[in-house]
Amino acid sequence: MSNFIHDHSTRLYAVVAAALPLVAFYVDGLPTGLILALAAATLGTGEVVQRIEDNKTVKALLQEPPGITEG
Template sequence: MQFIKAHAARLYAVAVSAIALVAFYVPDLPDELVLGLVAAVLGVGEAVQRTEDGKTAEAFAKAPNA
């Protein structure tokens, strides 16, 4: 779980790229499936953004005042 938290943005990028490639190279997929995956990806993107924001806030809190 620590690996996922540490590399959330990278894992998200790989997953989104894989979904895009599958949607492009498998044209027989139903539109509903592709749109459902897009909605799920947007939701996961929000979670990744919150994780990254938390890491940034934690780093700022630990940084000495400059």
């Protein structure tokens, strides 16, 4: 499960970020403090997702490119 979350962190973040305003709009009676706390948590999670993606990019840049065969 951890590998799935790591491999698809950007997609999972996008789903959560898209669902948050919908829940806030359609669910009546949610406290404003809860909505603001969830928004702040979403922003913090975005930073973590960005760092994961940056690490994947760095690893990919450090790998040798696959050999090109002439045919």
